[in-house]
Amino acid sequence: MSYSNPEFEYFSYELEHVDKKTGARAGTLHTPHGDIKTPIFMPVGTNSTVKLVTNHHLYESNAQIILGNSYHLYLRAGDELIAKFGGIHKWMNWDKPVLTDSGGFQVFSLAHLRKITEDGVEFRDPKDGKKHYINPEVSMKIQQNIGADIIMAFDQCAPFPCEYNEAKKAMERTHRWLERCIKAKTNPKQALFPICQGAFYDDLRRESAAFVSQFDAVGYAIGGLSVGEDKETMNHFVNFTAPLLPENKPRYLMGVGTPEDLLDGIKGGVDMFDCVLPTRNARHGSFFTWNGKKQIKNSMYQEDSTPLDENCDCYACRNHSKAYIRHLFKCNEGTAQALMSIHNITFLVKFSQMVREAILEDKFEEFYQEHYNNFI
RNA sequence: GGGUAGAUGGCCGAGUGGCUAAAGGCGACAGACUGUAAAUCUGUUCCCGCGAGGGUACGGUGGUUCGAAUCCACCUCUGCCCA
Numbered sequence: 378m379s380y381s382n383p384e385f386e387y388f389s390y391e392l393e394h395v396d397k398k399t400g401a402r403a404g405t406l407h408t409p410h411g412d413i414k415t416p417i418f419m420p421v422g423t424n425s426t427v428k429l430v431t432n433h434h435l436y437e438s439n440a441q442i443i444l445g446n447s448y449h450l451y452l453r454a455g456d457e458l459i460a461k462f463g464g465i466h467k468w469m470n471w472d473k474p475v476l477t478d479s480g481g482f483q484v485f486s487l488a489h490l491r492k493i494t495e496d497g498v499e500f501r502d503p504k505d506g507k508k509h510y511i512n513p514e515v516s517m518k519i520q521q522n523i524g525a526d527i528i529m530a531f532d533q534c535a536p537f538p539c540e541y542n543e544a545k546k547a548m549e550r551t552h553r554w555l556e557r558c559i560k561a562k563t564n565p566k567q568a569l570f571p572i573c574q575g576a577f578y579d580d581l582r583r584e585s586a587a588f589v590s591q592f593d594a595v596g597y598a599i600g601g602l603s604v605g606e607d608k609e610t611m612n613h614f615v616n617f618t619a620p621l622l623p624e625n626k627p628r629y630l631m632g633v634g635t636p637e638d639l640l641d642g643i644k645g646g647v648d649m650f651d652c653v654l655p656t657r658n659a660r661h662g663s664f665f666t667w668n669g670k671k672q673i674k675n676s677m678y679q680e681d682s683t684p685l686d687e688n689c690d691c692y693a694c695r696n697h698s699k700a701y702i703r704h705l706f707k708c709n710e711g712t713a714q715a716l717m718s719i720h721n722i723t724f725l726v727k728f729s730q731m732v733r734e735a736i737l738e739d740k741f742e743e744f745y746q747e748h749y750n751n752f753i
Numbered sequence: 754g755g756g757u758a759g760a761u762g763g764c765c766g767a768g769u770g771g772c773u774a775a776a777g778g779c780g781a782c783a784g785a786c787u788g789u790a791a792a793u794c795u796g797u798u799c800c801c802g803c804g805a806g807g808g809u810a811c812g813g814u815g816g817u818u819c820g821a822a823u824c825c826a827c828c829u830c831u832g833c834c835c836a
Binding site (some may be wrong): 444449481482483502503598603629631632651660661674675676706711714 | 785788794
């Protein structure tokens with residue numbers, strides 16, 4: 378199926394370099410709110426804020442694009458209210474690119490609160506129990522009201538483990554829903570990314586990659602991974618699926634991840650990542666370093682006058698010691714969580730920048746060898 | 754001076770004869786978290802031992818009892834009330 382996609386008037390992707398020894402890629406995605414240099418880690422800001430991080434610190438972290446969640450923003454503050462403010466960029470005063478997830482992941486993560494039919498999903502607000510309904514058309518309407526640069530297809534993410542027939546049904550429904558999303562979407566200043574599903578079956582992944590690839594989209598996502606499977610399994614399906622997607626388009630691995638997962642994903646040919654881990658882990662007391670993940674509450678940091686990471690230039694690392702942040706954390710001062718969130722976001726953004734530089738210099742393999750084992 | 758309530762593991766605090774090495778909370782120590790219902794959840798927290806197990810322990814001393822943190826006597830200390 379071929380059709381002229383009007384989104385290409387506002388979006389384009391240049392694949393700048395492919396690492397000679399691996400599948401790692403460097404590129405640039407042009408959007409109406411600026412360029413995104415890939416590979417890129419995208420911080421998650423579900424409720425139109427990256428939790429505990431102000432826009433000031435977000436800009437300073439060099440985050441190039443952030444996520445919002447259309448399911449949660451539909452419930453609160455309401456997509457129509459955001460539209461009244463002129464869209465999410467004005468609403469939250471963020472002028473770089475934004476991507477919204479469709480609500481598809483909530484079909485998965487809030488499974489006990491929903492009922493799926495061929496048409497769509499009925500669910501209850503986890504906070505007040507009120508019933509709501511989202512289907513592909515509603516999701517497109519919500520996401521167009523919110524006004525992100527990149528919007529996601531409304532999909533059905535299968536759990537892990539998942540029986541073959543169940544996985545196949547979810548994948549086929551995701552495909553039918555994708556066609557409805559494309560039909561319902563009207564604003565060419567938003568790029569709709571299809572999502573490849575297929576759970577943990579090679580033939581389903583191949584079928585799904587082929588299905589989504591027939592649409593001339595700005596970019597493509599790999600969904601349904603990092604849902605509880607082990608790393609080896611996830612890596613297999615990343616490596617298997619990514620090359621099946623169009624080479625000259627950005628590939629977005631949804632919901633990943635850790636520094637080591639980024640390295641593996643990039644090695645497999647992925648360009649974009651998002652994950653709640655840096656901010657959630659920060660709130661829970663762990664922080665990323667070039668020597669792996671650490672816990673600020675550990676007693677060994679009680680008198681440690683050094684920053685969270687010696688090689689980090691984030692606001693927290695420029696200004697505060699581990700001992701001080703640990704003290705704040707143990708006193709339940711939210712500032713500790715905010716500082717750690719700034720650090721973790723900055724770390725992953727910087728990390729993806731350094732990977733990009735290594736790729737451009739054809740040194741990805743060396744970068745991988747040098748750092749991978751520090752993170753596992 | 755008289756009366757009264759009380760003394761439990763780092764702290765607070767359940768527990769009134771065996772099911773109590775002693776609930777629960779806090780603190781401490783460690784861990785988990787992957788398209789955010791998450792500043793959440795899990796484990797450990799008297800000593801020795803990998804373990805089975807052993808040793809100490811509920812203010813102190815002595816007693817009753819097969820058996821006491823729990824009952825009795827005296828002592829020490831603390832809160833409150835009256836002079």
